[in-house]
Amino acid sequence: MQQRKSLFLNTSATLGFIFLYAPIIALIVYSFNKSKLVTVWGGWSLKWYSALFNNEQIMTAAWLSLKVAFISASVAVVLGTLAGFVLSRMGRFPGKLVLSGWITAPLVMPEVITGLSLLLLFVAMEGAFGWPSGRGIGTIIIAHSTFCLAYVAVIVQSRLSAMDESLEEAAMDLGAKPFSLFFLVTLPLISPAIISGWLLSFTLSLDDLVIASFVSGPGNSTLPMVIFSKVRLGVTPEVNALATIMIGIVALGVVGAIWQMRRQNRMMNRLD
Amino acid sequence: MNAPVSLNIPGQKPVSGLGRLIYSLRHLSIGRWTVISLPSLWLAVFFFVPFLVVFKISLAEPTISIPPYSSLLEWDPEESFATLKLNLGNYIYLFEDTFYLEAYLSSIRIAAVSTFFTLLVAFPMAYLIARSKSTTRILLLSLVILPFWTSFLLRVYAWMGFLKKNGLINEFLLSFGIIDQPLTMLQTDFAVYIGIVYTYLPFMVLPLYTALEKMDITLLEAAEDLGGRPMQNFFLITLPLAIPGIIAGCLLVFIPAVGEYVIPALLGGSDTLMIGKVLWDEFFLNRDWPMASAVATVMLIVLVLPIMLIRNTNSGKEAF
Numbered sequence: 001m002q003q004r005k006s007l008f009l010n011t012s013a014t015l016g017f018i019f020l021y022a023p024i025i026a027l028i029v030y031s032f033n034k035s036k037l038v039t040v041w042g043g044w045s046l047k048w049y050s051a052l053f054n055n056e057q058i059m060t061a062a063w064l065s066l067k068v069a070f071i072s073a074s075v076a077v078v079l080g081t082l083a084g085f086v087l088s089r090m091g092r093f094p095g096k097l098v099l100s101g102w103i104t105a106p107l108v109m110p111e112v113i114t115g116l117s118l119l120l121l122f123v124a125m126e127g128a129f130g131w132p133s134g135r136g137i138g139t140i141i142i143a144h145s146t147f148c149l150a151y152v153a154v155i156v157q158s159r160l161s162a163m164d165e166s167l168e169e170a171a172m173d174l175g176a177k178p179f180s181l182f183f184l185v186t187l188p189l190i191s192p193a194i195i196s197g198w199l200l201s202f203t204l205s206l207d208d209l210v211i212a213s214f215v216s217g218p219g220n221s222t223l224p225m226v227i228f229s230k231v232r233l234g235v236t237p238e239v240n241a242l243a244t245i246m247i248g249i250v251a252l253g254v255v256g257a258i259w260q261m262r263r264q265n266r267m268m269n270r271l272d
Numbered sequence: 273m274n275a276p277v278s279l280n281i282p283g284q285k286p287v288s289g290l291g292r293l294i295y296s297l298r299h300l301s302i303g304r305w306t307v308i309s310l311p312s313l314w315l316a317v318f319f320f321v322p323f324l325v326v327f328k329i330s331l332a333e334p335t336i337s338i339p340p341y342s343s344l345l346e347w348d349p350e351e352s353f354a355t356l357k358l359n360l361g362n363y364i365y366l367f368e369d370t371f372y373l374e375a376y377l378s379s380i381r382i383a384a385v386s387t388f389f390t391l392l393v394a395f396p397m398a399y400l401i402a403r404s405k406s407t408t409r410i411l412l413l414s415l416v417i418l419p420f421w422t423s424f425l426l427r428v429y430a431w432m433g434f435l436k437k438n439g440l441i442n443e444f445l446l447s448f449g450i451i452d453q454p455l456t457m458l459q460t461d462f463a464v465y466i467g468i469v470y471t472y473l474p475f476m477v478l479p480l481y482t483a484l485e486k487m488d489i490t491l492l493e494a495a496e497d498l499g500g501r502p503m504q505n506f507f508l509i510t511l512p513l514a515i516p517g518i519i520a521g522c523l524l525v526f527i528p529a530v531g532e533y534v535i536p537a538l539l540g541g542s543d544t545l546m547i548g549k550v551l552w553d554e555f556f557l558n559r560d561w562p563m564a565s566a567v568a569t570v571m572l573i574v575l576v577l578p579i580m581l582i583r584n585t586n587s588g589k590e591a592f
Contacts, residue, residue: 103311108580113572149311210533
């Protein structure tokens with residue numbers, strides 16, 4: 001009986017993993033296809049990669065997206081760390097409940113609503129104070145920082161809650177002032193949470209189509225916006241090449257992270 | 273977590289609400305105030321105020337101007353008198369035209385069905401990961417997370433290549449003689465279900481895994497010793513213990529799926545109705561900003577708010 005159950009479990013879980021990877025693998029294989037038709041195999045070729053790098057529209061958009069993602073992730077990390085710290089280390093203060101509600105709300109808000117509401121805010125602000133004049137990289141960064149802030153705050157908060165406060169208390173007993181306490185003790189302790197928050201924000205910003213479509217102005221198309229319009233228009237083998245490069249970078253990152261984790265585990269074992 | 277900690281100022285706290293508010297306002301140092309107000313102000317301006325603006329514009333009338341909506345306050349220079357003009361027409365239209373109601377209902381249906389199938393696909397995966405050895409576990413977890421870090425849009429695009437008339441699935445089935453006419457899969461609701469299950473799968477696997485990993489395995493051993501059959505043990509022990517993970521995963525998939533735009537736009541047909549797409553079209557194609565705002569307001573009040581409230585109850589909190 002036990003045997004049959006685990007056979008069923010293994011088969012269904014394996015099917016799940018196949019479901020997860022089959023489209024990605026097909027995409028990678030067909031990025032090396034010589035033929036322009038996606039279903040006809042015309043032999044191996046790198047021509048879509050050179051087509052990709054010669055596509056000025058895609059390259060400009062990719063550069064814009066990288067800039068936006070870098071700045072948004074950095075802003076989100078500063079504000080999100082503050083927010084996570086405030087929620088788990090500041091005790092009670094008026095408005096704490098409201099703040100904790102606001103922080104998790106962007107996580108579940110449908111993107112179309114976030115995008116629409118931010119755009120209408122920017123338009124209303126422009127009408128009232130003349131800022132921001134028009135929309136572009138600045139408004140995309142504000143929008144992305146806002147929804148990434150929530151993710152950083154949640155990660156930092158859970159790290160702080162799981163962490164023992166005794167180190168901070170000891171530092172305070174030894175006379176550390178709040179600022180040096182934060183920068184010399186708390187910050188180094190939560191740095192893994194901050195790094196993963198930054199990476200997550202960077203990816204989320206790089207990936208966002210809907211919000212960016214609402215808050216960007218003419219001539220400021222991010223990479224997902226360009227890909228979306230290309231995909232809607234029809235066959236675009238360069239997009240396969242682009243996808244393969246992006247998957248490759250992510251896979252390298254994940255393999256690196258696993259390797260790092262294993263090394264840490266080994267060191268821990270040795271110390272024990 | 274609410275106990276006064278490190279940076280709190282010691283001293284007796286007044287009990288009454290107002291007294292406590294004044295007390296805490298006075299006892300906050302400038303440094304504390306800056307740290308608290310920075311993220312709070314940012315969220316207030318860029319997350320909370322926008323909804324008030326959306327609500328305001330939903331009460332305006334569409335005009336041909338920049339921006340394309342009427343002002344709610346009309347200033348009469350002769351009488352030096354301002355009149356407030358609220359237009360409920362958008363909301364009336366929203367309920368009169370069955371198109372919008374159908375779109376709301378069909379979004380809920382599509383999101384619910386896909387959430388159920390996501391759960392079916394994710395459960396065995398999460399169970400297998402939770403029961404495997406620690407090295408395999410890291411590997412399998414990374415395999416689940418890897419697609420989550422790659423572009424959402426490109427993953428949807430990958431399915432277009434699979435589901436097309438001359439796509440890989442049809443080619444495969446035709447070459448093995450299982451079908452003799454290519455199936456129409458792209459631009460149907462079926463493709464939308466696949467797209468949602470596929471792209472949101474990690475959001476379901478991870479909370480399920482967390483719940484199953486915490487489970488006390490001795491309970492299952494005890495049940496086996498008492499003669500429970502595998503099916504019985506699963507439904508009476510494993511499933512109830514996984515409920516926090518199931519709730520969390522279902523909410524994480526259901527809520528964003530309701531407002532989904534990209535998946536119905538790329539995989540769905542012209543008859544696939546989803547409210548996120550309706551809002552988008554109302555805004556970008558019809559350029560009717562007040563109507564798009566009304567659609568968003570109703571979506572927020574009817575769909576998002578109740579779910580957020582459930583999430584903030586005790587069982588919801590445990591789940592997230």
